Amino acid sequence: xxxxxxxxxxxxxxxxxxxxxxxxxxxxxxxxxxxxxxxxxxxxxxxxxxxxxxxxxxxxxxxxxxxxx
Numbered sequence: 001x002x003x004x005x006x007x008x009x010x011x012x013x014x015x016x017x018x019x020x021x022x023x024x025x026x027x028x029x030x031x032x033x034x035x036x037x038x039x040x041x042x043x044x045x046x047x048x049x050x051x052x053x054x055x056x057x058x059x060x061x062x063x064x065x066x067x068x069x
Contacts, residue, residue, distance in 0.1 A: 010021065
């Protein structure tokens with residue numbers, strides 16, 4: 001069964017059942033070997049335009065162009 005086939009039925013579920021489905025899927029993902037969740041207390045490097053020369057200006061231009069469209 002594909003996601004496209006499941007989504008219409010999932011949209012019809014009551015809120016409580018949607019939450020149960022979310023929990024069920026989260027547990028399924030958590031049990032998978034290919035998922036590597038973040039670990040408490042660890043430090044992770046995040047990419048940010050803050051320290052890249054000109055990156056913030058380029059991002060600002062892109063956002064302004066998008067909002068004007």
